[in-house]
Amino acid sequence: MSEQLLPGYLIRRGSTLERSLLVKFMQRTYQERFPQQDFAHLARTVEQYLSQDTPLWWVDVKEAGETRSREQRGETYKTCAPLSPSSPSSPVACLWVGNAIDQVSGDRHAHIFLLYVVPEHRRKGIGKALMQHVEKWAIQRGDKQIGLQVFESNQPALNLYYQLGYQTQSLWMLKELSGYFVGDSHE
Template sequence: MQQATLLKFLRLSYREFFPHQADFSHLTKTVDQYLSQETPLWWVDSVNSPGVAPVACLWLGNAIDQIKGDRYAHIFLLYVMPDYRRQGIGTALMRHAENWARARGDRQIGLQVFESNQPALNLYHQLDYQTHSFLMVKPL
């Protein structure tokens, strides 16, 4: 159940920014490889229909700081269904992620965001997240 719902949320997220790409089958492999007891997953239900279908998702994992070597929390996915955006759910989930990371002793939290996802970038900037590195790719 959790795995299938997480996969649904991942696909929804990617389809928003890559609507012309039809195949997201690789996301199944991502979930199979990374979803575990060490990568917690939280769901937000609708107040009007609790337990029916989640309206938001937060999936956390681990990363290693490539400079200091410290483990830190990494946000694999934060997704809020379009009808529920701009209501504070994303901010609340980000705060939850930060509190979870602090409670386990992490000194930082990270995430990757597509540069075309301006609403997410705005949220992360409002929450004082800063660009630490750039992912660069070159088609071959």
């Protein structure tokens, strides 16, 4: 069932049947940051982690004069719809949440796997409204915190998260090992 997220936008709970659409949103997210990469592996990520325990929400543009949700009218969403802002069956934003364990306290908490808003609908408050939505959801289920990972180069996302009170707790560090091979001795 859909409900208003913001004026002009509806939020609805997704289903595990929408795997292909979630993969498309994930691929768009990463292709914006890393356009030369192939992200075929994201389908395996979705297959492994999307479940009833990892909620998914979609944001749709509210059609003019729409008083009943698509579900109430008996309409269905195409799970392989193109990501076009002009297509009424294509969501304009996505929020996918999983679970994590705080390594200090041992408590389970919500972890945002994906927050994505198509470029044509950015800077309209959708990301902020989705973050507020997931915070309410996490509080209702008893979580004491929410975690997420964001690329250091994604300044708009960092600005949003700082504005909402998120703070850096740890840094995820990587080192490229291009010159090392399994079994090499470096004595």
